[in-house]
Amino acid sequence: MDRLRGELLAQRTEEGHWLGELSASALSTATAVSAMSAAVRSGELPDAEQAALLKQIQCGRSWLAAQQNDDGGFGDTDRSHSNIATSYLVLAAWALSDQVIGEATDAGAVARLKGWIEAAGELDGLRERYGKDKTFVVPILTNMAIAGLVPWKRVSALPFEAAVVPQSLYRFVGMPVVSYAIPALVAIGQVKFLEGGGCLPPWSLVRRAAIEPSMKVLQSMQPSSGGYLEATPLTAFVVMSLSASGRASHEVTQNGLRFLRESMLPDGSWPIDTNLANWVTSLATTALAMDPEDDRSWSTEALVQWQRGCQYQERHPFTGAAPGGWGWTDLTGSVPDADDTPGAIISLRMQATTKPSLLGGDDSQPWPASQACDRGVDWLLGLQNRDGGWPTFCRGWGKLPFDRSSNDLTAHALRAIACLPQRDSAKREPAIRRGLKFLRKNQQSDGSWLPLWFGNQDRAEEDNPVYGTSRVLVDASPELGHDAILRGLGYLIENQNGDGGWGGGPSVRETFALPEGSISTVEETALAVEALVSWWARIPGDEGGQAGPNDILSGSLWDPSMRSSLRAAILSGTRWLIDAVQHERHQVAWPIGFYFAKLWYYERLYPLVFTTAALGRVMQRDELLR
Incomplete structure (x- = not known):
């Protein structure tokens, strides 16, 4: 435990908070390369700016070339399965950057990528992944149209004019995208209208009149950093769309390009977002506080x-x-x-x-x-x-x-x-x-809860009931209900892996070259252990212990052996975590994070933070270890 605390405290900034580090993303890198390429291709930029962008485009291309999976496709991170969205965006980035670099991407790599995309169902596969949600399908198709890979008629028109209504009315006007995608709605809707054939009068007159007012909305939403949501993909879609419609020199585009230039990592890649500083700081402080010997010395005025x-x-x-x-x-x-x-x-x-x-x-x-x-x-x-x-x-x-x-x-x-x-x-x-x-x-019929922003890439549904159930149980009060809590605990106990951990899947074993049967992740195992321990003292047992006022004393699903099963699951999970720390697996993050539009990421601090919290909870209950 002292080792974990020391490692976590060592990750603080001089101001005493945590920054963390998000994984590099092939999807983000591809969209950044496309956006910069579209800006250079416009011919609107000064020579010095074009030269600087071309250097970064070349760095991004080189990084992407090394990220292609063995199957020919691309995943969101270097530990992710190939997916149709990222693969299409890399194909578009290669095509666009070829046009401005004057050097064709390796033909064999392109052929293998196209082969994977064809096997994945091409555009039908893309639409199947996202269903009725146009938030990401339309931007991908727009990127491809800008690159000349699909005709503009394949790109759906987005009602950019709707952005001029008051924000309080957005949810009532039937927006075809999620709430955080309004900048993409405006920029992509406009480039489709201006470059993709527009529409017939009189509505075309209404839409044309809405261009400048909606641009003012786009400008008002842009933060001083230039990056919408601090997110490379969203910012890149705005930049490439405005550049493709003759506005590479517009203030919004220039601010977006500034963000993209400044957020490139030293290896030539881009992360999915700049950082999760406030989130990982909250996680780190609550994890440290789980240690019963913690004196809060890390809690400073700063x-x-x-x-x-x-x-x-x-x-x-x-x-x-x-x-x-x-x-x-x-x-x-x-x-x-x-x-x-x-x-x-x-x-x-x-x-x-x-x-x-x-x-x-x-x-x-x-x-x-x-x-x-x-x-x-x-x-x-x-x-x-x-x-x-x-x-x-x-x-x-x-x-x-x-x-x-x-x-x-x-x-x-x-x-x-x-x-x-x-x-x-x-x-x-x-x-x-x-x-x-x-x-x-x-609550699901099996007792689990599904989360929104986290997933498991080895599950067919890409959901993560271990994360969702663990988070609900850690945060829940007894008022949630006896049966609901017992069913949630039962789900975690019943779904513990044979190796003693939770979650993961075959890709974990393959990535880390682990023995047969080893599939669990540090993140999911730590979350599950913390959740189980948080209810240990509240479950009456078959060991003659005295029940306290907050114990769960009833419930139609009550089984007297629950306490024994709970203890066995906690101990085997704890042993798994200790072994993982000894082998330094807590220093290697796994892509359980789900960003906007089903984009995978991993955060370097997640396994360290979650393990610190879990083992701190275990130490609070020393009777477990006797």
Whole structure:
């Protein structure tokens, strides 16, 4: 445990918080290369800017050339299976960059990539992956049309003119994309209209009149960093679309190019996002606090001030979100959401339990952390959907997958609200009841809960019930219900792998050259162990122990052997984690992260943070180890 703590504390910045490190992404790199190539091809840029971009394009091409999988396709990360979206985007990047570099991509590599795409179903396979959600299908087709790989008639028209209505009405006008994709809606809708044939009068006149007003919306949403959501793909789609329609010199395009140039990694690749600093800081602090011997010496005034400084004080220009929420990073492209906001609240409250002075609360401090937590809870209460669950960004956008209410976010929000039990709020108790009802309703028949932003690439559905169930159980209170909790615990116990861990699949064994039967991941195993341990003391056993007031004493699914099964699962999972640490597997992250539009990523700190939290929980229950 001391080793894990030391490694985690060593990852702090000079200011005392954590930055983490996101995986390089073939998808991000491909879109960046395409965007820069489209800007150079426009002929609008000064010679010096073109020369600088060409160097970065060449670096990106070289990095991509080394990332092709053995099957000919491309995955989102260097540990990901090939997928149709990334493979198409790499093909488009190669075609576009060939045009401006004047040097053709290796013919054999292109042929193998095209062969994989054909075997994956080509455009039908792409549409099958995303269903009715046009958020990513239309941008990919737009990229291909700009590269000359498909005719413009294959690209669906997007109603960019709808962006000029007030943000509060977006959810009512039938947007064909998710809430966070409005910049792509505007830029891609415009290039399709201007370059792809437009439409007939009189509607063409209406759409043409909406170009400049919608460009002002695009400009108002762009953060000072130039990167929409700090995300390379979204920013790159905007840049390539504006460049392809004769606006490479526009301020929005130039700011986007600046972001792309500055966010390239030294090896010539781009990550899916700049960083998850606020998110990994919340995870790291709560993980350290699990250690029963932790003295909170890492909790400094500078850290608390930094966390408080990440809270939004004004209505957000991107989503129109009210003040009070936190996003995933302290950078300007971040957007407040219902996972990072609970994370920050829980982290601040956890620090305040042993260092009350850090929480503030006196009039001599202009913005004490106690008020920040109160405002964060108010923000969460205002975001709750009518179905009782919490969405990521915007209330009421429930038609497309990544805008719906989710189980892990709902459980996290409920835990954050419970952090302020003395706070007087007429909305608080009804919100908790509705949230618990949502979780009970959305529990799967096998006892699991599915998360929104995390997956498992070795499962056919690419979902991750181990992550979802673990997160719900860690955040849940007994009010969730005896049967729901017991079914969730039962799911984790029954789905423990033969090697003692959880999750993963064949690709784990193949990547790490592990023995037959070894398939578990550090991340999923740590999450499952933490969840099981969090309920250990509340489960009555067949060992003659005395039940406490918070014990689960009933439930139609109660089995007297549950406590023994629980202990066996915890101990074997703990042994697996200890062995993984001894073999330094906790230093190698696995792609369990699901970014926007089913894009895989891994975060270097996840295995270290999750393992620290799990083993800290185990140490709290020393009776487990006797």
